[in-house]
Amino acid sequence: MSTNTIAINQSMDRFNDHDSVWLFGYGSLIFKADFPFIEKRPAHILNWARRFWQGSHDHRGTPEAPGRVATLTPDAGAVCAGMAYLISPQVFAHLDYREKNGYLRLSTDIFFEDGGQQEGLFYIAREDNAAFLGQAPELDIAHQINAAHGPSGRNREYLLNLATALRELGAHDAHVFAIEHHLLAMAPG
Numbered sequence: 088m089s090t091n092t093i094a095i096n097q098s099m100d101r102f103n104d105h106d107s108v109w110l111f112g113y114g115s116l117i118f119k120a121d122f123p124f125i126e127k128r129p130a131h132i133l134n135w136a137r138r139f140w141q142g143s144h145d146h147r148g149t150p151e152a153p154g155r156v157a158t159l160t161p162d163a164g165a166v167c168a169g170m171a172y173l174i175s176p177q178v179f180a181h182l183d184y185r186e187k188n189g190y191l192r193l194s195t196d197i198f199f200e201d202g203g204q205q206e207g208l209f210y211i212a213r214e215d216n217a218a219f220l221g222q223a224p225e226l227d228i229a230h231q232i233n234a235a236h237g238p239s240g241r242n243r244e245y246l247l248n249l250a251t252a253l254r255e256l257g258a259h260d261a262h263v264f265a266i267e268h269h270l271l272a273m274a275p276g
């Protein structure tokens with residue numbers, strides 16, 4: 088089951104009259120920037136933890152065999168590292184389509200690693216969306232990811248690419264790296 092969030096996100100017009108706005112990416116938006124951007128800067132947000140708790144029925148899985156992709160869960164004191172992109176609001180249409188499987192476009196404070204902060208946007212899939220799968224042991228998550236593939240490619244590649252990108256940013260994410268560890272011990276499904 089999945090929920091298309093395009094219409095909800097189109098009603099989020101907070102930044103529509105801005106020339107540009109910062110977008111914070113923490114999942115595939117870090118390693119697959121398939122949209123025009125003006126500038127990018129390593130950044131983090133506070134009080135959110137990255138988790139592979141969101142189902143993917145349209146990119147890295149299918150309705151019959153969903154994959155698992157990253158979302159954020161509230162976690163007081165947590166620091167989530169990622170990449171911030173300065174984009175034109177014209178790019179929202181592309182992003183809303185890409186993130187349509189349960190992700191909402193919401194505002195957040197973004198802290199740049201080279202200093203300063205700015206209010207911007209991120210896409211999060213909350214636990215009340217129909218594609219949400221929720222918590223599971225990291226080994227079980229790895230097995231599901233290893234077996235899944237969809238129109239955007241293998242689910243395994245999503246996780247391994249993200250782990251590599253996080254290392255390049257100098258970021259440690261125990262959840263992502265634990266799933267990576269399990270995946271690397273498995274033959275690709």
Ligand code: SIN
Nearest residue numbers: 112113114115116117
């Ligand atoms: C993001 O990368 O910020 C959102 C989740 C995803 O598209 O993987």
